[in-house]
Amino acid sequence: PPLDTVLNMHDFETIARTVLPEKAWAYYSSASDDEITLRENRMAYQRVWFRPRILRDVSSVDWSTTILGQKSSLPLYISATALGKLGHPDGELCLTKAAANHGVIQMIATLASCAIDDILDAAAPGQTFFLQLYVNRDREITRKYVQHAEARGVKGLFITVDAPQLGRREKDMRMKFVGDDAGAEVQKGQDVKKDQGVARAISSFIDPSLAWKDIPWFKSITKMPIIIKGIATAEDAILAYEAGVQGIVLSNHGGRQLDTARSGLEVLVEVTAALRRRGYWPDPRFEIYVDGGVRRASDVLKAIALGAKAVGVGRPFLYAFCAYGQEGVERAIQLFRDEFEMNMRLLGARTIDEVVPDMVDAGSLAAH
Ligand code: FNR
Numbered sequence: 079p080p081l082d083t084v085l086n087m088h089d090f091e092t093i094a095r096t097v098l099p100e101k102a103w104a105y106y107s108s109a110s111d112d113e114i115t116l117r118e119n120r121m122a123y124q125r126v127w128f129r130p131r132i133l134r135d136v137s138s139v140d141w142s143t144t145i146l147g148q149k150s151s152l153p154l155y156i157s158a159t160a161l162g163k164l165g166h167p168d169g170e171l172c173l174t175k176a177a178a179n180h181g182v183i184q185m186i187a188t189l190a191s192c193a194i195d196d197i198l199d200a201a202a203p204g205q206t207f208f209l210q211l212y213v214n215r216d217r218e219i220t221r222k223y224v225q226h227a228e229a230r231g232v233k234g235l236f237i238t239v240d241a242p243q244l245g246r247r248e249k250d251m252r253m254k255f256v257g258d259d260a261g262a263e264v265q266k267g268q269d270v271k272k273d274q275g276v277a278r279a280i281s282s283f284i285d286p287s288l289a290w291k292d293i294p295w296f297k298s299i300t301k302m303p304i305i306i307k308g309i310a311t312a313e314d315a316i317l318a319y320e321a322g323v324q325g326i327v328l329s330n331h332g333g334r335q336l337d338t339a340r341s342g343l344e345v346l347v348e349v350t351a352a353l354r355r356r357g358y359w360p361d362p363r364f365e366i367y368v369d370g371g372v373r374r375a376s377d378v379l380k381a382i383a384l385g386a387k388a389v390g391v392g393r394p395f396l397y398a399f400c401a402y403g404q405e406g407v408e409r410a411i412q413l414f415r416d417e418f419e420m421n422m423r424l425l426g427a428r429t430i431d432e433v434v435p436d437m438v439d440a441g442s443l444a445a446h
Contacts, residue, residue: 081402081409087373087394090410094165094397101253102164105276106396109333110245115341116333119371122341126380127439131426141375141418142181143430145388146234146303146324146365148206151181152414153430154378157369157390158210158236160189161276165400171200172399176407178202180415185236185390188212188223189280198230208234210307212241213292215285221299228302235300236327240308242286245335250275277334293321305367310339312352315366319358325365325387332370332392340444342368343381347443350385360385375417382430383438 084090095103109116143153156177162169169191170184177184178201185208186197198207209227214220224235253275296304303324308331309315318326328342328349346368353359359366368381369390378389398406427433 081405084402084406084409084413086413087397087410090394090397090401090406093401097401098165101276102400104249104253105161105164105247106159106393106400108247108249109337110247110335111337113333114338115330115336116371119330119333119341120373122343122443123371123374123377123380125440125442126343126384128376128380128425129437129439130424131437134426134428136423136426136428138428139419139422140429141415141422143388145183145367146208146305148183148233149181150183150206150388152378152411152418153382153388154372154391154414155183155185155208155367155388156395157392158185158187158190158238159392159396160187160280161191162396162399163191164276165396166403168399168403170197172404172407173395174200174205175404176399176411178205179408180411182411183208183233185210186227186232194223194227195230198232207232208236208305209302210236210238212238212281212284213288214283215287216283217295224296224300224302228300232302234305234324235296235302236305236307237296238307238331239288240310240329240331240335241281241284242288244277244281244284245331245337247275247277247334250277290317290321293323297322305365308335309349310336310345312345312348315349316352316356316358319353319356319361319364324363325367327367327369327390328386329367329369329390342370343384344443346381346384346386347440375414375421378414378418379421379425379427379433380438380440382433383435384440385435 142151156173171192173184174197183206187210209232305325306318306323307327308329309326328345330339365387367388368386372389372391381389395407398410
């Protein structure tokens with residue numbers, strides 16, 4: 079269908095399903111086990127209601143913000159998703175070029191199909207990137223990779239901690255991984271297992287022994303801000319704060335890891351309350367992000383009202399470029415932009431700072 083008939087993120091998913099090869103659809107859309115967390119990621123947002131304010135002169139509204147001190151035209155970033163070339167020959171470069179044109183930050187995946195240098199070489203001057211890190215058993219590989227990214231101007235290191243072993247994504251496991259069809263060049267596992275789906279084939283290098291005691295080492299090898307991606311409880315949010323990192327992503331990896339883990343939004347309420355009780359937060363040096371199931375600007379605004387600095391968006395941008403390349407991603411960003419304008423007007427918030435806890439009724443989130 080023509081791109082201008084695509085009106086929301088759900089449309090991109092529907093279209094991607096029809097155009098993608100079966101294997102790519104299985105890898106991108108799947109989540110672990112019974113996919114309960116995947117569905118809950120959407121449902122959690124549907125349990126939170128707005129408390130809009132009126133008569134506030136919303137003739138001009140501004141939804142721009144900063145993430146780790148970097149300008150962002152929207153309070154969201156493109157989260158890391160691996161193997162972009164399964165779905166489009168240009169892979170992650172579609173994201174890079176669209177992000178450049180719209181002032182959006184892209185998080186580069188360790189398992190991107192495009193080499194990190196190809197992505198950074200395609201960047202516009204001053205374009206901002208974060209790096210998602212899967213920690214290699216061979217720390218020398220990780221050290222070089224991180225320091226190379228920093229030297230090339232990447233502005234934040236997101237260490238993924240919720241994947242010491244890949245979740246069982248059964249849809250994906252029914253597919254066989256064939257050779258280099260996804261072109262993930264970086265740190266490919268030496269002992270590639272080709273009979274258990276795409277995800278397992280490429281992830282065997284990830285170090286399951288990673289632990290809190292390793293965090294100082296990351297601080298010793300980079301000056302980039304360090305963010306822990308994959309926090310799911312207040313207990314671990316407190317440990318992250320005490321470890322002196324600059325932020326956390328409350329995430330269940332898009333439902334692809336521990337099934338029946340809670341949604342990031344649910345966890346957010348618990349985390350902010352616990353950090354507050356300890357006097358740790360609010361703290362401008364510690365940012366909290368949420369990802370999983372964000373499909374509307376209204377979802378983003380709910381997370382922000384509950385304390386998130388920004389949110390990560392994964393599959394929608396992936397589906398957008400699978401179906402339409404760079405232009406699809408630009409359309410997706412534009413749709414979010416239009417939704418922010420309308421939703422902020424209707425909510426009575428002129429700036430992101432005016433999106434406050436009283437604007438949502440989160441009483442039905444369990445942790446509240
Ligand atoms: C991911 N995600 C992910 N996360 C990560 O830290 N490293 C990775 O390599 C990947 N790869 C990946 C591939 C695919 C196909 C998906 C769908 C997701 C998780 C991603 O960063 C993010 O946490 C979720 O995608 C957010 O959920 P939504 O927006 O997809 O619902």
